[in-house]
Amino acid sequence: MKTKGKGKKGKAFSKADEMKLRKMINNQSSKADEESDDSSLDDEDLDVQDDDAEDLEFGSDEEVADDENGNESDDEEDEEEKDAGSEEDESVENEGSGKEEDVGTTKQHKQALNRLKDTDPSFYKYLLQNDKELLNFEASDDDSDVDEDEKVHKPPETLAEDSEDSDLENEEEYTGAQINVTKAMVENWNDSMQSDGSLEVVAEIVKAFQSAVVQLHGKEDEGRTNLKYHFVGAGHFNSIMQTCLSYMYSSLRKILKMPSNVSIAQPMKSKRWKKARQHIKLYLNTLIQYLGLVSSEEVQATVLKHFHQMSLFVVCFPKMCKTALKLLVKLWSEGLSQPVRILAFLCLSRFACNRQNQMLEMVLKVMYVTYVRNTRFLSPSVLANVNFMRLSLVELFYVDEAAAYQQAFLYIRQLAIHLRNAVRVHKKETLQTVCNWQYVSSLQLWCTLLARTTKSSPLRMLLYPVVELTIGVVQLFSSPQYYPLRFHCAKMLTFICKCSPTFxxxxxxxxxxxxxxxxxxxxxxxxxxxxxxxxxxxxxxxxxxxxxxxxxxxxxxxxxxxxxxxxxxxxxxxxxxxxxxxxxxxxxxxxxxxxxxxxxxxxxxxxxxxxxxxxxxxxxxxxxxxxxxxxxxxxxxxxxxxxxxxxxxxxxxxxxxxxxxxxxxxQSFDEANVPKLKKHAAKTSNDEPTELFPSDDEESDNIVFKGIDSDEEQKPAPKKKPKKTKKAALVKPPPAKKAKVQEPVDDIEEGDIVADFDLDDF
Incomplete structure (x- = not known):
């Protein structure tokens, strides 16, 4: 039989080790009995020894009885222990069938060893020096659940993450007085950036750029007292901005020794990336902050061009990519001008096409949600922007058609659920979820996307569901009130037939x-x-x-x-x-x-x-x-x-x-272009003209009406409401009224004139 216990080093605790430990304990206990004053054991001491024997159970019953009598000498005990050890080894070999004997728990073993420490400190010290593994054993298989739970390491609830801001926290804070930026400093930086572009110069320019943006934002007093530089005039501010936008990208490429081909350039693989990382990160964070503060179209376009170059470094920071993504999508959808929207889209395409950070799905999701949100209300003024968003988003879906299929499937399924609910529950609330510009704009997006797919494209499988959705919308709203919706759906299907061989x-x-x-x-x-x-x-x-x-x-x-x-x-x-x-x-x-x-x-x-x-x-x-x-x-x-x-x-x-x-x-169809029926002011009793629109301008003072001298003060005559009867108006209409109404009708195209429309009826 083998009884195994696991020590710190994972060794098996065999029966021979148990006999060895038992022999040492018996020898020390017999020596302690001889040195004691009492020749025999008391009843209490005997009970304690019995308890120890029952707890350990290392030997046979005969050996325990001999220990209780205490009549045998040390030599006889040694011989009997050797014989017993040999017998136990033979019994272990003979009983290889796997029968196990009951042994004490590990907790009881530890209690016995602790008592040995109190009764015989010298022997316990000897064990520590010569055979320490016998004392340091862990739980057996039976008690593994209890002891392992006590010794298993439990991690804390919140783990400390590797934040990207750690680089900025490790940077030494500037505690001295702020330095005023001068023209000579900026010119020196320009010369250094153009010549060698060392990392030390880049670090100083980044600090100056950060100070300029924080000072522009007006948050110097909000805990940012560690800024090194201070800008006095707007000229120096513009100079440092021009330096960064002109030479920063080329200088960083020289410092990191990146290849000229942008598609294969990976800044993180450069040997000097660790040294330049914190400065690049600080500069990019400041650049994103500055881009959010700019309100001029020209400045936004200039900064976006530079940001498009620096996007090669932005993709190295995943957390920063999310912040930049939100800002770029906002400029893409709500830009002040068309060039700003196009540049923002080019930056987004850099993020989507970069395979290093795998941001394509996130970019598609954020852009699609923004597209749907901005199509809530459609008017001629925003129609061009909506078309640009739809066409540009379609281009990004073609970057990776497999990833685009997953996104498109989810959103098309969502449209199908809305249509199914509207068909089953024919109520005003469910119908409004389908008859709105957001739903129609989504269908236009998917029709535009699927019209250009090839037979081998995975997106081709989504063509049939989109066509069925479009026809289902037409069948749901079949009344003349919804004829505009019908024609929009017919145009979508026509576009698919026009761009693909699908019937x-x-x-x-x-x-x-x-x-x-x-x-x-x-x-x-x-x-x-x-x-x-x-x-x-x-x-x-x-x-x-x-x-x-x-x-x-x-x-x-x-x-x-x-x-x-x-x-x-x-x-x-x-x-x-x-x-x-x-x-x-x-x-x-x-x-x-x-x-x-x-x-x-x-x-x-x-x-x-x-x-x-x-x-x-x-x-x-x-x-x-x-x-x-x-x-x-x-x-x-x-x-x-x-x-x-x-x-x-x-x-x-x-x-x-x-x-x-x-x-x-x-030609805007406003009130000026639409012919109107104008009412003329009633004539006064004195037959004198009345000033309908009095003005304080100098030109109005020089106007002279007939029958009134220029020196006399012009006073409007009191208005009298003429009595109009319905019969008189029909019998004898005013002659001027008919002439005034017919004037704008001559300018209308022939197709707009209705044959049965007679002005005399009015």
Whole structure:
């Protein structure tokens, strides 16, 4: 049998070790009995020895009985111990089957050894000197749970992290008097930066730059008394800024001995990185702070150009990247000018494309959330900025399509959940989660992204869910009030068909409006201002009763259908594709009584029929097997070698439409451009003119009215309210009123004049 105990060094505590320790204890106890005055043991001492024997249980029962009698000599005990040891070794070898004998717990062993320390200090000292491992053993297998819990190291609840600010804390604080920056100091720094660019000079310039930004921020008195330099005038401040923006990047590259190729340059692998790290970090933190304080467009653009260079060093500090990311995204979305937004996007692309810090997913997430937040309200003034944000964000999604798939899948799934809730729970709250610009702008983003994907791209699998979401939104809001939303969705699907060889049935979304809406119904309100669906998703009840609403519907159907058909004009299936649409146009021409609408749809029908003949002639020329992709590709190449009639017509129409759109953007449709009915002031009893707009200007003093001398004081005559009767107004309208109203009508285009609109009715 082997009883194992584990010491500090992991050695097994065998039976032989137990016998050795037992022998030493018995020898020392017998010597202590001989030296004592009492020749026999008392009952209490005997009980203590019995307890020790029961606790240890190192020997057999016979040896314990001999110890109790105390009649045997030391020599006899030694011989018996040797015999017992040999017998125990033989019994251990014979009992190799794995039977274990009960032994005392480790806690009891320690108590016995502690009592040995009190009873025989000399022997305990001997054990410490010669065989220390016998005294220093740990818990056995049975008591491992108790002792290990007591000895296992438990870490503290909060661990000290390696903060990036530790470099700045280790830097020696300047406790002397502040030094005023002079022109000679700045010129000396400039010369040093241009010549050698040593690390000592860079450190001094960084401290001066920090002092300048803190002084600009006005926080010198808020615990920042360790600044070394002080700026007196604005000229020195501009000089140190120019020095940093011009020479800091090139100097750091010389100090770190970085390669000229930026794509392979890694500052952290330089041998001098540890020495320059704290100065670079201090400079970048100060630069980010200064970028947040600048309010001028030109200064922001200049600092962003320098920050774009220094982004190579910014990516070496993950915590700093997060701070810079928030600031750059804010400038990207809310920049003061377009150059500022573009430069901020270039800095963000540096962060996203850098594989060292793996910030692509974080950049995409923050930019997408910011894009959705800024599309809450859409107006013509912010439309250009929203388009820029969408196109630039799409470019970053193509950096890593695998990572972009994970982000896109989550957000598209979120859109699908909102649409499902709106379909199931048809309430105002759920419908508003879908019919808003944030939802539509998100769909526009994903349609723009997926339109350019290839067949091998992982993003290609998300094309079908996005198309189903877009069609689901159209089917959810089918009333005329939401026709603007329908046309926005139709434009998204048309863009996908135009940029990729994907077939999407868009025409049913258009001719459904021709079948449902009643264009023969007379309008109740007249508006000279056309309704533009670019920045609206739905129209109110009054707009539905205006004549311009029907005009806008026809224009949108014509524009979207023409763009979609032009993208499909080279398809071998074009004649079969337009058959349903032509039948609906023929039906519309028979039922609609508005000549302008019928004429517009008739021109579209003629172009479709002309293009169908073009494809049919190409079919007769080329023998195509529809089951073979090679034949289809050959037919497509043959047809695209020529220009289809519908595509040529669309290009000319598009050019004219863009020119008209530019003119419309220049002319703001405000109250000055809309004709109004002006009321004239009533004549006084004296038939004297009245000063309607009195002014204190010098020019008004020189005005002389007929019948009034220039020297006399001009006083306005008292106004009298003329008695107007409804009958008199209809019988004899004022002659001036009719002439004044007809003047602005002559400037209106012919298409805006309504035939049944008569001004005499007013």
């Amino acid at each position: 999407i049935p868009v025409l049913p979304l258009l001719y459904e409006v021709l079948d449902v809406y009643d264009f023969n119904k007379k309008h109740k309100h007249v508006s000279m201002k056309p309704i533009v669906f670019t920045c609206i998703l739905r129209v109110n009840k009054r707009q539905q009763l205006e004549n311009s609403f029907k005009d806008a519907i026809i224009e949108q159907i014509y524009a979207v259908a023409l763009e979609y058909l032009a993208s499909q004009s080279y398809s071998i299936a074009f004649p079969d594709l337009v058959v349903p649409f032509i039948s609906h146009l023929i039906k519309f021409s028979k039922t609609c009584k508005v000549a302008a609408f019928v004429k517009k749809m008739k021109s579209l029908q003629d172009k479709m029929e002309e293009n169908s003949k073009f494809i049919e002639e190409a079919r007769k020329t080329k023998n195509v097997n529809l089951t073979k992709q090679n034949d289809l590709d050959a037919f497509d190449a043959f047809v695209r070698s020529k220009v289809s009639p519908l595509d040529a017509f669309y290009q000319n129409w598009r050019k004219a439409f863009e020119e008209k759109k530019v003119i419309r953007q220049k």
